[in-house]
Amino acid sequence: MEAPGEEEKVMLSFFRDGFYKDFIVLIVLTIILGAVFSSGIAWALDSYFGDALDDMIGEYGEYDVILHIREESKDAAMRELERIAEQHFKGARLSQTLTIAGQANFFFGLPEECRTRDILENIASYFGGVPGLNGYTLIIEPSILIRGVHSGVRSELQEQIEAIPGVEFAFRDGSNMIVLLTDEEHSREVSARVEEILAQYQIVELRFPMGFEVDTQQVGDEAINIIKKMAPGRRYSNVTSAEYGEELDAFLKTLVEMRDFLMSYASKVRITVDPNVHLAVGEQIAVQGTSGQELEPTASITDEHVLIEVTAVYGDMAEGMITRGSIAQSIDKLVQKGYGVQSDGVITDFVGEVELENERYRLAYAISESLRLLEELDELSVQANAAVDNADAVLNTFQEALMQLEVLQVQMRQLNDGIAKGGTGSTGEQLLVTLLLNGLFQSLAQAAVNAGEGSIDSLENLDIEEMRTSLNGISEQIANVQDIDVQAIIQQIEFVRDTLPNLEDEEIGQSIRLINTYLGGQVIPGERIQILVHDGSVDEKEIEKTLQVELDNPYLHTYSTSVGMVNPDARSEIFRILKEVRAIVAGMLAIIYTGVILVLDHATIFSTLKYIRAARKPVTNRWLRIFDPIKILGGSLGALILFTVYQLSRAQIPMVTPPMIALCGFVIGLLIAIFAERFSPVHTKEIMAGQALGLSNVQIMREIVIPAGRPGIMNLLNRWKQQF
Template sequence: MGIPWGDGLLLFRDGFRRDVAVAVLLTILLGIAVAAGVAWATDAYFGETVTGLLGEAGEYDLIVQVREEAKGAARAEMGRVLRQLPGAKVKEGLAIAGKVNFFVALPAELRTRRVFESIGTYFNGLPGYAGYTFIIEPSLTVRGVPAGAQPLLLPQIEDLPGVDFAFRHGESITAVLKDAGATSSVNASLRRLLRRYQVVEVRLPLGYQTEDLPALSERIVNRLRDQFHPRTAVDITGGEGGDDFQAFVSTLAEVRRFLEGYASRVTVRLQGWEPLRPGDEVVAQGSSSVPPVVGERVRSDHLRVRIQAVEGQTARGLVVEGDPAPYLQSGAGLDQAALTAYRVVKGDEIGPQVGLIRVENERWRIIRNLEESLRMVEQLHGLAAEARGASEEVLAALEAYDRTREELRQAQEVLQQVNAGLEGPLAQIRQSDVDRLVAELNRVSTSIGSLISQVEGVGAAPAPGQSELSSVLNRLNPVVQILAGFRKQIDLFVVELQGFSRLSRSTGVVRELLGQMEQAAGSTLEAMQGVDTATLRLQLTSVLERLEALEQLDVAALKAQLEEIKAALPDLRDEEIGRSVRLIDQYIGGETLPGQSLSLLLDRDLEPAALKAAIGREVKSDRVSLFALPVGSVEPDVRGTVLHLLNSVRGTIAGLVALVFTFLVLLLDHSTVISALRRLSERRCRGANRRWWQWRPDASWLYGPLAGAAIFTGVYLGSGGRLPLLPAWGAVPVGLALGLLTSLLAERVSPVRDEQILAGEAVGLTYAQVMREIVIPAGRPGILQWLNRRRQKFK
């Protein structure tokens, strides 16, 4: 069949090719004029507007913004402010977005770093004050300079040729130039300066604990200096603390930490070979009556847990759905089925078993403890009274103890006297001595008995003062045991003694008995004297005083306070906490928290990978994240920025006009040519019974895209068009696409009848004559038709 578009190309013989070429060329020139003209008009209009807004170049130094409703008061106050800046002028500008702009011009002597750095202090007292913007001209501003890096950069900027002085404001350094002509050279110098540095933000791994961040930072800097020998290695972390956003993120991080501490801590003891990773979800029975079944869907009352960390065979996570209460209340009493955790797969399906679940919750413990405390407080007065009674009993026991000791000492004296009276071979014990001795020993025995019963009675002391009482009783108890033994000895001795008068025992035997008794009394007395009853009494007195203070407590108020604390505890469900933590993680980037990051100012040529390795070694973790950022970016002054913006707008408008213009021209002019080409190409294939896959492009499919590419590329580049995301070379494919679209639409827009072409051919017209006399005049009005009129014989 030959080239399918061979017949179509016949159209371009006999001079019509030149007609088309001239038309395309003229179209491009006209398109450039139209696109550039519209863009220029827009540019000029907005340029005028900028001058109207900002005044002439260099006229004003700053714009002070005031809320519109306070305009009158601010205007009045402005006079007072300007008296502090003698020679300064002010002009009230337009109100934009509810704010009135006051343009302030400072005299030359006040255009200094000191004044500019403190300019806010002059104006922040204005009613409705809403901030200020520097519009100093000529100037260049380096934005996004971390506060810590500013002291290093400022003097270097001031040393640049063409810079008059520089000043800091917020995260920016503005270089005021000596002359507008120096703008481009200073701009280049600033960019070169900034290219020498990089800000490296080091984020320490989650959970990394360090008591002294500055010290760590210093260690890291020293290591980097030792390893890389950079010209600059400075810790600038501290200089960034004042940033509002950092504060906000820090607060969020604290909220996250609070929530995590407050939430149920779920631990999954992993079993088998089913690995878990952070971010996976597991499910357990929870408060549901139905345990999870592999392959079924997760129920809403199942306990769903999102895994946060996995260490060895233990995974930790947060509840994201369901109620963990059964695990907290029943603890280990739950059966195996309830404790088994399963992986969640495919979003909502119960997967294989992964391990056993355990849930702990500090909030639940706090509430339990508060409830206990409330019960305690209610019993406090009663307990204090009981403790007081017990303390008084112990005091009484101490009294009895002292008394018993005294009586024992007296009994010992009597024993000694009686024993002394038995000196000599013929000495015999007298009845009166025996009676006296018996009476004395019975008294001691009675006292000991009384003391023992008193001490035993004190045994169950209540909580308040319990430790002190126990301490006293613990001191007394061993002695009381000794006393109990001694009392038995006394009772036996008394029985023996009462028998002496009847049995007339030998003096030797009596003396031996008396000696044994005397020895026992001596050792018992010695044991009793080992207890410092005075100190014990002082302890008890102190306990009594405290108990007295306890009894005076306003228990009702205390109870109310505890109730209030209990009520004040956030009523958050675990799934709410889990979701909140997930949201915060998403917002603050998950693994690292503010406060756990460092900022370093380093030479630009240091490789982040090498830095990361060195820092990782210093913090002993390979999970350090590292971000290398530029130290700032150079921006022109406000007018320059606006003009730059306008230039972009101009480019965009030119690009859009080029796009519309090209499409219109293609539709109006070239769709006729495309239709004619298609008629000629089709004539060869007429009647061919083709399937869709046998379709082949004819000349019209070549002509449209080529014309589109030529026209759009020419107009777009010629008019300085700049569409977002469309580089210069991108004009070609866009033009091709426009041409292709035109090829698709051509026969609807400008249909050409084959009969008319045939009529021309039949009477011996060339294709160019057919186009000039028949096809183009019958087409849509356009440049091609307009040009054609000159060559047309039948007008």
């Protein structure tokens, strides 16, 4: 059994004859250089990004607002901003910076006298008319940003915050509150004080599932009374925010309407369920669709098949919705055989006849036919108007002819009477006139018979005026039709046709599913009541059960939120991130540096130590093999260098604690000690020659090992002491 001190002796003798001084200097210098290296590079990166940031967003406090403008409007926006600056903010600073993703950004710095609460709270009203404005971000400095300030406590908070020394004023920016400071140096203490103030409040939120109609005032008051009994000594008020609820209601109504529209717009699917099949809502059915492929049980469905989800079952009838694929563009009903489909896409048995009606195509067809009708109607009215005019003209002609006939009849009678009175003896001329007149009258009489009247008297009986009135009525109606702006109707129907969603059945089906998911309460919370707790807090989970019982609603849940959250402003946030990045980079560099320096310098020492030890008596002690002094030295050295460099360079890797860093250094050092000969092999023959020539360890190191070793700090330091 070997003396346990032999190993230590090897190491001690190695360092004892003078090399320990070199070694100590090496370690100190390694640590100092490591800290300078890690923090220097990290600082350079930090500085570079900081400068780049300053270039991008200006110096601290230089600008107060970033205006986000659509790229195509930036020229117009610049002119308008210059006008606004001239009109409202004389002396304002304006600068255009980066354009990112089609959005140009303009910086606007308010003159000192314009940095008032009124202006800042109403900043949107000044810039609302800027062409292409997509929004703005306040970057006023020095400031503290409080996010998500509840409207129920905003005024109270503002009053308290403005009383804090170092606060110039606080103002609202949407749901946030910005606390403007008199000086940046107050930032830390004001932040702390604001957090203290915020901590005095708590919002307890009572959430009800979707579908519950709650009178938020009444139930809120009831809840407050219950909570008061459970947690007395605090003040409570119902601060349920209406804004959010109303917006949500409107959104939900829109969703419901949209879903109903989509359901009516989707193809109708009716399933006549086979008597041997029990169909349930949610099951999948496949039909052939437009593909020529017959469905075969046990086969898998293809992309060309149509997949239907059963949405309702009424005895032997069911309804469904197409969730994949589309059916033919036809107004006719399509009947196909439906087969069940497993979740893995395998077709199962026949489930029934499926009737499919393409409602979208029918609607489009109806609109198209309506447009044709309207175009015909326009033409028809014109032609009808011309027909009425013609009829009226015919009537006038007829009336005039009738009057002339009556005059002719009278004149004939007079002529006949005159002839009769002229002499007893008929002459041949008289006889001829009489015969002609009789013939004429007979012809006229015959004409009247042909007209259905039987005589001129009957022609006179025709109600021409009545006919004219009727024609006038028709004419007026035609005029009324012509007054209708058929073209406008056509345009609007065309507009409706064009604006109808161009959706396939599967898109409609998926959208309906998604809307149902939302409406089912999986995404959107239901009704809620918010109770503000002053001067303390309550355990919301403790009161939840009591509220469930007392308010008779087992689905009620309670949550606790703060009335606001202190956030560093955007710039500080960026700098904080940069600082974090710097610390992470420093940490990574410290680790890399430790590894490299251990390989370049210390691995040589470990290799030499191992060689020297090998010439001694071999280690037989099991514990010494486990707790090998060279490995322990390597680990300790790694831990020391990494830990110290890490701390000195102010490195900080998230989730990594200083003991973990020391452990990491130990592991690196240990590994390098184990594999030292591979990392840094030494010339053992030269070392042996040095030993044989009576050189001390320090001389061997300085004159043989280090000069032939890897270039590093040790090599550099050694040059001062090296004689050959």
